[in-house]
Amino acid sequence: MEKTEAGxxxxxxxxxxxxxxxxxxxxxxxxxxxxxxxxxxxxxxELPELVGGPKxxxxxxxxxxxxxxxxxxxxxxxxxxxxxxxxxxxKKDPGSTKALLEEDRGAIMEASNMLFGTYxxxxxxxxxxxxxxxxxxxVSTFGDSVADFALLGLGKEIKHVLLxxxxxxxxxxxxxxxxxxxxxxxxxxxxxxxxKREVG
Amino acid sequence: MPKxxxxxxxxxxxVALLITPNERYSEIIxxxxxxxxxxxxxxxxxxxxxxxxxxxxxxxxxxxxxDKFFFIDCISxxxxxxxxKIKNCEFLSGPQALTxxxxxxxxxxxxxxSEALLFDSLSTLLIxxxxxxxxxxxxxxxxxxxxxxxxxxxxxxxGDTKGELVKSLGMFTDRTIHF
Numbered sequence: 403m404e405k406t407e408a409g410x411x412x413x414x415x416x417x418x419x420x421x422x423x424x425x426x427x428x429x430x431x432x433x434x435x436x437x438x439x440x441x442x443x444x445x446x447x448e449l450p451e452l453v454g455g456p457k458x459x460x461x462x463x464x465x466x467x468x469x470x471x472x473x474x475x476x477x478x479x480x481x482x483x484x485x486x487x488x489x490x491x492x493k494k495d496p497g498s499t500k501a502l503l504e505e506d507r508g509a510i511m512e513a514s515n516m517l518f519g520t521y522x523x524x525x526x527x528x529x530x531x532x533x534x535x536x537x538x539x540x541v542s543t544f545g546d547s548v549a550d551f552a553l554l555g556l557g558k559e560i561k562h563v564l565l566x567x568x569x570x571x572x573x574x575x576x577x578x579x580x581x582x583x584x585x586x587x588x589x590x591x592x593x594x595x596x597x598k599r600e601v602g
Numbered sequence: 603m604p605k606x607x608x609x610x611x612x613x614x615x616x617v618a619l620l621i622t623p624n625e626r627y628s629e630i631i632x633x634x635x636x637x638x639x640x641x642x643x644x645x646x647x648x649x650x651x652x653x654x655x656x657x658x659x660x661x662x663x664x665x666x667x668x669d670k671f672f673f674i675d676c677i678s679x680x681x682x683x684x685x686x687k688i689k690n691c692e693f694l695s696g697p698q699a700l701t702x703x704x705x706x707x708x709x710x711x712x713x714x715x716s717e718a719l720l721f722d723s724l725s726t727l728l729i730x731x732x733x734x735x736x737x738x739x740x741x742x743x744x745x746x747x748x749x750x751x752x753x754x755x756x757x758x759x760x761g762d763t764k765g766e767l768v769k770s771l772g773m774f775t776d777r778t779i780h781f
Contacts, residue, residue: 457624459651459725459759464681481729501732539680542697542729543651546628550656551681 407593408600414524415439415566422520423570426513430490432572436581439568443598445561450549452565453582456480457545461502462579463514463538464551471526471533471587472560474552475518476541479579484510486577496575507540514538521566521583529590552584560586562594606781608637608755615776617744617754621763622723622781630781631722632664634755639667642717642753646710648674650697650726653681654688672714674706698730700739707743711750719747723757724767733766740767744774 419436426434444452462478479487488499488506491513499506518535526533541551556563566583586594612618622630638645649657654675661668673691676699685693692710694702711719721743727736740756747754756775758768772778 457627458761459729461729466681484729501728502730503732507730541677541680542726543677544627547652547656550653554653554681 408597410528411441411597414528415441415521418521418524419568422517425516425520426570429513429516430572431493432490434490434570434572436570437568439566439581439583441597442565442567443594444563444565446553446556446563449553449563449565449584453549453552453567453584459542460545460548461540461542462548462551463511464541464554465514465518465536465538466555467522467533467535467585469533470531470589471529471585472556473563473583473585473587474554474556475522475535475583476548476551477514477517477538477579477581478548481542483577483579486572486575487513487579490572490575490577502540511538511540517581518583525585529587529593531587531589533585548582552582556584556586559588560591562586562591562598564594564597605633606779608634608779609641611779612753612755612777616751617747617756617775618777618779619768619771619775620755620757620779620781621760621768622757623760626781627759631757632661632666634720634757635661635671636664636666638718638720638755639670643670644714644716645671645718645720646674646707646714646716646752647671648676648703648707648719648721650676651722653678654685654691654693672710672716674703674710676703696730697726700727700731700735704739704743704746708746708750711747711752716752719752719754721754721756723759724771725757725759725762728762728765728767737767737770740771741774 423436460478461484464476467473485499489496491509515538564585568581571578658668676694676697678685679693680696
Protein backbone atom coordinates (compact mmCIF):
# COMPACT_ATOMS: atom_id res chain seq x y z
CA MET A 403 0.00 0.00 0.00
CA GLU A 404 2.79 2.39 0.97
CA LYS A 405 4.74 1.64 -2.23
CA THR A 406 1.68 2.33 -4.37
CA GLU A 407 1.07 5.61 -2.56
CA ALA A 408 4.60 6.90 -3.01
CA GLY A 409 4.61 5.77 -6.62
CA UNK A 410 1.25 7.43 -7.26
CA UNK A 411 2.51 10.62 -5.66
CA UNK A 412 5.58 10.68 -7.91
CA UNK A 413 3.39 10.15 -10.93
CA UNK A 414 0.93 12.90 -9.98
CA UNK A 415 3.71 15.35 -9.30
CA UNK A 416 5.52 14.46 -12.52
CA UNK A 417 2.36 14.97 -14.57
CA UNK A 418 1.66 18.28 -12.85
CA UNK A 419 5.17 19.50 -13.68
CA UNK A 420 4.63 18.72 -17.37
CA UNK A 421 1.20 20.41 -17.25
CA UNK A 422 2.51 23.58 -15.66
CA UNK A 423 5.43 23.72 -18.09
CA UNK A 424 2.92 23.65 -20.94
CA UNK A 425 0.56 26.17 -19.32
CA UNK A 426 3.23 28.71 -18.47
CA UNK A 427 4.86 28.27 -21.86
CA UNK A 428 1.52 29.21 -23.46
CA UNK A 429 1.11 32.20 -21.13
CA UNK A 430 4.61 33.42 -21.78
CA UNK A 431 4.75 32.41 -25.47
CA UNK A 432 8.12 30.95 -24.57
CA UNK A 433 9.25 27.55 -23.37
CA UNK A 434 9.20 27.26 -19.58
CA UNK A 435 10.61 24.04 -18.13
CA UNK A 436 9.83 22.62 -14.71
CA UNK A 437 12.16 19.97 -13.43
CA UNK A 438 10.56 16.94 -11.74
CA UNK A 439 10.24 17.92 -8.09
CA UNK A 440 12.05 16.29 -5.23
CA UNK A 441 9.55 14.92 -2.80
CA UNK A 442 10.29 14.99 0.89
CA UNK A 443 8.15 14.16 3.86
CA UNK A 444 9.68 16.24 6.61
CA UNK A 445 9.00 16.84 10.22
CA UNK A 446 8.20 20.43 11.17
CA UNK A 447 11.59 20.80 12.84
CA GLU A 448 13.42 19.88 9.65
CA LEU A 449 11.64 22.45 7.52
CA PRO A 450 13.61 25.67 8.09
CA GLU A 451 16.79 24.06 6.84
CA LEU A 452 15.03 22.34 3.95
CA VAL A 453 13.24 25.42 2.65
CA GLY A 454 15.86 28.04 3.39
CA GLY A 455 16.65 30.23 0.46
CA PRO A 456 19.95 31.61 -0.81
CA LYS A 457 21.73 34.40 1.07
CA UNK A 458 20.21 37.17 -0.96
CA UNK A 459 17.00 39.12 -1.33
CA UNK A 460 14.39 37.02 -3.05
CA UNK A 461 10.89 37.71 -4.25
CA UNK A 462 8.06 35.34 -4.72
CA UNK A 463 4.45 34.62 -4.31
CA UNK A 464 2.74 32.95 -1.44
CA UNK A 465 -0.71 31.54 -0.81
CA UNK A 466 -2.18 29.74 2.18
CA UNK A 467 -3.99 26.45 1.62
CA UNK A 468 -7.36 26.02 3.33
CA UNK A 469 -9.89 23.28 3.75
CA UNK A 470 -9.09 19.77 4.84
CA UNK A 471 -5.52 20.32 3.78
CA UNK A 472 -3.49 22.92 5.61
CA UNK A 473 -0.33 24.34 4.31
CA UNK A 474 1.29 26.94 2.21
CA UNK A 475 2.49 27.16 -1.31
CA UNK A 476 5.11 29.56 -2.58
CA UNK A 477 7.24 30.34 -5.54
CA UNK A 478 10.57 31.98 -4.80
CA UNK A 479 12.87 33.69 -7.26
CA UNK A 480 16.10 35.65 -7.06
CA UNK A 481 15.28 39.26 -7.93
CA UNK A 482 16.96 39.18 -11.32
CA UNK A 483 14.93 36.12 -12.28
CA UNK A 484 11.73 37.82 -11.17
CA UNK A 485 12.51 40.84 -13.32
CA UNK A 486 13.27 38.62 -16.31
CA UNK A 487 10.13 36.55 -15.67
CA UNK A 488 8.10 39.77 -15.73
CA UNK A 489 9.74 40.59 -19.08
CA UNK A 490 8.76 37.16 -20.43
CA UNK A 491 5.20 37.18 -19.10
CA UNK A 492 4.54 40.71 -20.32
CA LYS A 493 6.31 40.07 -23.61
CA LYS A 494 8.81 42.86 -23.08
CA ASP A 495 12.43 42.90 -24.24
CA PRO A 496 14.68 41.04 -21.80
CA GLY A 497 16.13 43.50 -19.31
CA SER A 498 13.28 46.01 -19.71
CA THR A 499 11.83 45.50 -16.26
CA LYS A 500 13.92 47.33 -13.65
CA ALA A 501 11.47 47.16 -10.77
CA LEU A 502 8.35 45.09 -10.18
CA LEU A 503 5.65 47.66 -10.69
CA GLU A 504 1.96 46.91 -10.33
CA GLU A 505 1.48 45.31 -13.76
CA ASP A 506 4.62 43.21 -13.38
CA ARG A 507 3.50 41.96 -9.99
CA GLY A 508 0.09 41.17 -11.43
CA ALA A 509 1.62 39.06 -14.20
CA ILE A 510 3.76 37.09 -11.76
CA MET A 511 0.83 36.52 -9.43
CA GLU A 512 -1.31 35.32 -12.34
CA ALA A 513 1.39 32.82 -13.31
CA SER A 514 1.59 31.69 -9.69
CA ASN A 515 -2.15 31.17 -9.51
CA MET A 516 -1.91 28.84 -12.49
CA LEU A 517 1.11 27.07 -11.06
CA PHE A 518 -0.40 26.49 -7.63
CA GLY A 519 -3.64 25.07 -9.01
CA THR A 520 -1.81 22.71 -11.33
CA TYR A 521 -0.15 20.99 -8.38
CA UNK A 522 -2.83 21.28 -5.74
CA UNK A 523 -5.82 19.95 -7.65
CA UNK A 524 -4.30 16.54 -8.52
CA UNK A 525 -2.73 16.26 -5.07
CA UNK A 526 -6.09 16.86 -3.48
CA UNK A 527 -7.56 14.10 -5.66
CA UNK A 528 -4.74 11.72 -4.76
CA UNK A 529 -5.26 12.21 -1.05
CA UNK A 530 -9.03 12.48 -1.43
CA UNK A 531 -8.99 15.73 0.46
CA UNK A 532 -10.58 19.01 -0.53
CA UNK A 533 -8.40 22.05 -0.49
CA UNK A 534 -8.60 25.63 -1.60
CA UNK A 535 -5.76 28.04 -1.87
CA UNK A 536 -5.87 31.75 -1.28
CA UNK A 537 -5.07 34.44 -3.81
CA UNK A 538 -1.31 34.50 -4.39
CA UNK A 539 0.39 37.51 -2.88
CA UNK A 540 3.77 38.90 -3.70
CA VAL A 541 6.39 38.74 -0.99
CA SER A 542 10.03 39.68 -0.72
CA THR A 543 12.42 38.61 1.95
CA PHE A 544 15.98 37.69 2.65
CA GLY A 545 16.77 34.07 1.78
CA ASP A 546 16.97 32.58 5.23
CA SER A 547 13.51 33.96 6.08
CA VAL A 548 11.76 32.00 3.32
CA ALA A 549 10.95 29.35 5.93
CA ASP A 550 8.93 31.93 7.90
CA PHE A 551 6.42 32.10 5.05
CA ALA A 552 6.51 28.39 4.42
CA LEU A 553 5.57 27.68 8.05
CA LEU A 554 2.91 30.37 8.44
CA GLY A 555 -0.30 29.12 9.99
CA LEU A 556 0.79 25.52 10.42
CA GLY A 557 -0.86 24.29 13.60
CA LYS A 558 0.93 22.54 16.43
CA GLU A 559 -0.95 19.30 15.71
CA ILE A 560 0.82 18.99 12.37
CA LYS A 561 3.86 16.73 12.65
CA HIS A 562 4.66 15.90 9.05
CA VAL A 563 4.70 18.06 6.00
CA LEU A 564 4.88 17.05 2.36
CA LEU A 565 7.48 19.22 0.69
CA UNK A 566 7.76 19.43 -3.07
CA UNK A 567 10.67 21.35 -4.37
CA UNK A 568 11.51 22.02 -7.96
CA UNK A 569 13.07 24.65 -10.10
CA UNK A 570 12.04 26.12 -13.38
CA UNK A 571 13.99 27.67 -16.17
CA UNK A 572 13.26 29.54 -19.35
CA UNK A 573 15.78 28.14 -21.84
CA UNK A 574 17.85 30.82 -23.51
CA UNK A 575 17.47 33.22 -20.57
CA UNK A 576 18.84 33.59 -17.05
CA UNK A 577 15.44 33.01 -15.52
CA UNK A 578 15.63 30.42 -12.83
CA UNK A 579 13.32 30.06 -9.86
CA UNK A 580 12.44 27.72 -7.08
CA UNK A 581 9.00 26.41 -6.44
CA UNK A 582 8.18 25.14 -2.98
CA UNK A 583 4.92 23.51 -2.05
CA UNK A 584 4.16 22.47 1.50
CA UNK A 585 1.17 20.40 2.37
CA UNK A 586 0.04 19.18 5.73
CA UNK A 587 -3.16 17.69 7.02
CA UNK A 588 -4.10 15.79 10.13
CA UNK A 589 -6.17 13.52 7.91
CA UNK A 590 -3.14 12.33 5.97
CA UNK A 591 -0.58 12.14 8.79
CA UNK A 592 -0.46 8.35 8.64
CA UNK A 593 -0.20 8.33 4.87
CA UNK A 594 2.63 10.86 5.01
CA UNK A 595 4.45 8.66 7.51
CA UNK A 596 4.11 5.77 5.09
CA UNK A 597 5.39 7.86 2.19
CA LYS A 598 8.30 9.04 4.35
CA ARG A 599 9.36 5.47 4.86
CA GLU A 600 9.23 4.96 1.13
CA VAL A 601 10.87 8.11 -0.24
CA GLY A 602 12.66 9.54 2.80
CA MET B 603 36.30 40.28 11.90
CA PRO B 604 36.40 43.13 14.44
CA LYS B 605 32.99 44.26 15.64
CA UNK B 606 31.77 47.69 14.61
CA UNK B 607 30.80 50.02 17.44
CA UNK B 608 27.87 51.94 15.97
CA UNK B 609 27.77 54.63 18.66
CA UNK B 610 31.45 55.35 18.19
CA UNK B 611 31.19 55.27 14.37
CA UNK B 612 28.21 57.64 14.32
CA UNK B 613 29.59 59.99 16.95
CA UNK B 614 27.66 63.27 16.97
CA UNK B 615 26.27 62.68 13.49
CA UNK B 616 22.66 61.72 12.97
CA VAL B 617 22.09 59.57 9.89
CA ALA B 618 24.18 56.57 8.90
CA LEU B 619 24.03 54.26 5.91
CA LEU B 620 24.95 50.68 6.88
CA ILE B 621 26.37 48.64 4.01
CA THR B 622 25.88 44.95 4.76
CA PRO B 623 27.41 42.02 2.87
CA ASN B 624 24.83 39.39 1.85
CA GLU B 625 26.53 36.48 3.54
CA ARG B 626 26.48 38.15 6.96
CA TYR B 627 23.29 40.17 6.61
CA SER B 628 21.17 38.31 9.15
CA GLU B 629 23.79 38.29 11.90
CA ILE B 630 24.62 41.98 11.27
CA ILE B 631 20.99 43.05 11.62
CA UNK B 632 20.77 41.25 14.95
CA UNK B 633 24.01 42.85 16.11
CA UNK B 634 22.80 46.30 15.06
CA UNK B 635 19.51 45.81 16.90
CA UNK B 636 21.38 44.65 20.00
CA UNK B 637 23.67 47.68 19.97
CA UNK B 638 20.73 50.05 19.50
CA UNK B 639 18.91 48.43 22.42
CA UNK B 640 22.02 48.92 24.57
CA UNK B 641 22.55 52.53 23.57
CA UNK B 642 19.04 53.99 23.32
CA UNK B 643 15.88 53.92 25.42
CA UNK B 644 13.45 53.50 22.55
CA UNK B 645 13.99 52.44 18.95
CA UNK B 646 11.72 52.37 15.92
CA UNK B 647 12.43 49.32 13.72
CA UNK B 648 11.10 49.47 10.16
CA UNK B 649 11.04 45.96 8.73
CA UNK B 650 10.62 45.42 5.01
CA UNK B 651 12.05 41.89 4.96
CA UNK B 652 10.98 39.94 7.97
CA UNK B 653 7.55 39.15 9.36
CA UNK B 654 6.88 40.65 12.81
CA UNK B 655 6.50 37.38 14.67
CA UNK B 656 9.69 35.58 13.57
CA UNK B 657 11.56 38.91 13.74
CA UNK B 658 10.69 39.52 17.38
CA UNK B 659 11.27 35.88 18.32
CA UNK B 660 14.62 35.90 16.54
CA UNK B 661 15.71 39.10 18.28
CA UNK B 662 14.58 37.83 21.68
CA UNK B 663 16.40 34.54 21.12
CA UNK B 664 19.53 36.59 20.52
CA UNK B 665 18.98 38.43 23.80
CA UNK B 666 17.91 41.74 22.25
CA UNK B 667 15.61 43.70 24.57
CA UNK B 668 12.57 43.82 22.27
CA ASP B 669 10.56 45.85 24.80
CA LYS B 670 12.58 48.85 23.72
CA PHE B 671 11.35 48.58 20.15
CA PHE B 672 8.34 49.77 18.22
CA PHE B 673 8.03 47.89 14.94
CA ILE B 674 6.72 49.16 11.65
CA ASP B 675 6.05 45.97 9.70
CA CYS B 676 5.77 46.50 5.95
CA ILE B 677 5.51 42.84 5.03
CA SER B 678 2.97 40.91 7.12
CA UNK B 679 -0.11 42.44 5.55
CA UNK B 680 1.14 41.07 2.26
CA UNK B 681 0.44 37.55 3.52
CA UNK B 682 -1.95 37.89 6.43
CA UNK B 683 -5.12 39.77 5.53
CA UNK B 684 -5.70 41.21 8.98
CA UNK B 685 -2.76 40.67 11.29
CA UNK B 686 -3.68 40.54 14.95
CA LYS B 687 -3.46 43.99 16.56
CA ILE B 688 -0.21 44.23 18.49
CA LYS B 689 0.64 47.05 20.87
CA ASN B 690 4.21 47.55 19.75
CA CYS B 691 3.68 47.14 16.03
CA GLU B 692 2.00 48.97 13.18
CA PHE B 693 1.31 46.92 10.07
CA LEU B 694 1.51 48.76 6.77
CA SER B 695 0.19 47.63 3.42
CA GLY B 696 3.53 46.79 1.80
CA PRO B 697 7.06 47.83 0.88
CA GLN B 698 5.74 49.64 -2.19
CA ALA B 699 3.59 52.01 -0.10
CA LEU B 700 6.20 54.75 0.23
CA THR B 701 3.88 57.52 1.40
CA UNK B 702 2.35 55.28 4.04
CA UNK B 703 5.82 54.31 5.25
CA UNK B 704 6.93 57.94 5.48
CA UNK B 705 3.82 58.96 7.42
CA UNK B 706 4.09 56.05 9.81
CA UNK B 707 7.76 56.66 10.56
CA UNK B 708 7.26 60.38 11.20
CA UNK B 709 4.20 59.80 13.32
CA UNK B 710 5.66 57.02 15.42
CA UNK B 711 9.05 58.61 15.98
CA UNK B 712 7.32 61.66 17.44
CA UNK B 713 4.62 59.78 19.36
CA UNK B 714 6.96 57.19 20.89
CA UNK B 715 9.81 59.70 21.33
CA SER B 716 12.13 57.15 19.73
CA GLU B 717 15.77 58.04 20.07
CA ALA B 718 16.80 55.84 17.16
CA LEU B 719 15.48 54.34 13.94
CA LEU B 720 16.57 51.20 12.14
CA PHE B 721 15.34 50.94 8.53
CA ASP B 722 15.79 47.47 7.09
CA SER B 723 16.34 47.78 4.20
CA LEU B 724 16.59 50.32 1.40
CA SER B 725 17.47 47.46 -0.97
CA THR B 726 13.94 46.09 -0.64
CA LEU B 727 12.40 49.37 -1.79
CA LEU B 728 14.25 49.00 -5.07
CA ILE B 729 12.42 45.76 -5.83
CA UNK B 730 9.09 47.53 -6.07
CA UNK B 731 9.88 50.96 -7.40
CA UNK B 732 12.32 52.59 -9.78
CA UNK B 733 15.35 54.39 -8.38
CA UNK B 734 14.12 57.95 -8.88
CA UNK B 735 10.95 57.70 -6.73
CA UNK B 736 12.86 55.70 -4.13
CA UNK B 737 15.62 58.31 -4.03
CA UNK B 738 12.99 61.03 -3.63
CA UNK B 739 11.35 59.07 -0.81
CA UNK B 740 14.63 58.52 1.03
CA UNK B 741 15.63 62.17 0.72
CA UNK B 742 12.26 63.19 2.13
CA UNK B 743 12.57 60.66 4.90
CA UNK B 744 16.03 61.85 5.89
CA UNK B 745 14.68 65.38 6.07
CA UNK B 746 11.95 64.23 8.41
CA UNK B 747 14.42 62.24 10.51
CA UNK B 748 16.63 65.31 10.92
CA UNK B 749 13.63 67.31 12.04
CA UNK B 750 12.70 64.76 14.69
CA UNK B 751 16.32 64.36 15.77
CA UNK B 752 16.45 60.55 16.02
CA UNK B 753 19.71 58.78 15.30
CA UNK B 754 18.97 56.85 12.13
CA UNK B 755 20.49 53.73 10.63
CA UNK B 756 19.48 52.79 7.10
CA UNK B 757 20.64 49.40 5.82
CA UNK B 758 21.48 48.53 2.26
CA UNK B 759 22.92 45.35 0.79
CA UNK B 760 26.43 45.55 -0.59
CA GLY B 761 25.23 44.49 -4.05
CA ASP B 762 23.14 47.67 -4.33
CA THR B 763 25.93 50.13 -3.61
CA LYS B 764 26.70 50.76 -7.28
CA GLY B 765 23.25 52.13 -7.99
CA GLU B 766 22.23 55.78 -8.17
CA LEU B 767 20.33 55.67 -4.89
CA VAL B 768 23.29 54.75 -2.73
CA LYS B 769 25.60 57.11 -4.61
CA SER B 770 23.24 60.02 -3.95
CA LEU B 771 22.62 58.98 -0.36
CA GLY B 772 26.30 59.36 0.36
CA MET B 773 25.68 63.12 0.03
CA PHE B 774 22.63 63.14 2.28
CA THR B 775 23.72 60.87 5.08
CA ASP B 776 26.38 61.73 7.62
CA ARG B 777 28.27 58.45 7.72
CA THR B 778 28.57 55.36 5.57
CA ILE B 779 29.52 52.35 7.65
CA HIS B 780 30.76 49.21 5.91
CA PHE B 781 30.35 45.94 7.76
